[in-house]
Amino acid sequence: MIELRKADQRGRGEHGWLSSRHTFSFANYYDPAQIGFSDLLVINDDRVSPGRGFGKHPHRDMEIFSYVLEGALEHKDSMGTGSVIVPGDVQLMSAGTGITHSEFNHSTSEPVHFLQIWIAPSVQKAQPRYDQKNIPEAEKRGKLRLVLSPDGAEDSLVLRQDTRVYAGLFDGAETAKLDVDANRYVYVHVARGSVSVNGVTMGEGDGARIRNERELTLSNGDDAEVLVFDLRNIEVSELWS
Template identity: 40%
Template sequence: MLAIRRSAERGHARYEWLDTHYTFSFSEYHDPRHMGFRSLRVINEDRIAGGGGFPRHGHRDMEILTYVIEGELKHQDSLGNGSTIRPGELQRMTAGSGILHSEANASETDPIHLLQIWIFPDRAGITPSYEQKEFDRTQARGRWQTLASRDARDGSLTIHQDASLSQTFLDPSEVVSYELGQERHAWLQVVSGSVKAVGVELKAGDGLAISDTELVEVEGLESSAVLLFDLA
């Protein structure tokens, strides 16, 4: 089973400092046909203007991943963490029993482009925690690099769910394959460029839900970056 989520069909909101596209229902955008996929609940593509940001606010019972595409993001939270997240890094925040945080563009003039990702945890009330790591992108060229997983395999960040997140960077005509286990599901999100995945052409911002397919092949149609979620 394949289900395509085209970039142009996503929810959209524009505020004074934020231009955002919602893959799934979020905030004031609600579409009962798009409430998430398996444990994957949110993929928001945010563009934050210089000097803009989200003021301090709270979350509970969610694994929150931040993937910066361009620019730098400042983070502060009620656990005492203060950091800057840059391209090539991934942040994981386990909201668990409750956490407060703020996020802001580190630049007063230049915009930032990022993906905000939420995954349901496998249980409620987990002790809140935080991780951030830089990944060597050369290890993702033409192959899958694990960024987050339940067992922290291959040096990835830990998420509290039977799921994993991987990335790859492809040149034109380059092909990479991913083996899904039986009764597993995948969500592909094209970060940049364009690819052909399981015979479907996808462009930046497009997503593809994949079920009942054990081998996922992705071919770069141009220089591209792709995320893959492996989900129970």
């Protein structure tokens, strides 16, 4: 079953320097029907003006990763990490016992467009850590490339949760299939362009909760960039019980 949520149904945050779309409840946007999906709690689609950004602020017990679509994002944190994240990079920060960080548009002339995604960790009070990896376009072109996993399989970054995240680029006749275990959920987010998922057309910003599908086929892409989350078959309410 594919439960489609269109881009224009997301929450909105307009702050002058920041234009944000919230797939799930976040900050001042609250919808009791949209409080994450399995361990996936936040997908924020953010556009930040040149030279602006998020000042130093804390996190704890959360797996947070950023995926830049356009521009460059500058990261600094209390572990002493400093980096610039550009398209093709996957940045993962495990907040663990606590970390402070800032995220700014690295450019003084061009906007930055990126996704920030939160996943609930499987362990609490772990040692904070940071990792970043560039995934060449060729490894995502017409396929689903594993970028995050609990065991670092296929040269992916290690996530503290039983979640696997894939990234793919699809255009024209390019097609990829993903086998799904009977006891798993899947979430698909279209970061840009459009693509068909098991015959359902999804456009930029659309998302889909997927249950009881044993195989996913992504096809008919039009300059599509897609993230696919292979998740535990658990409802969000069970995380807090």
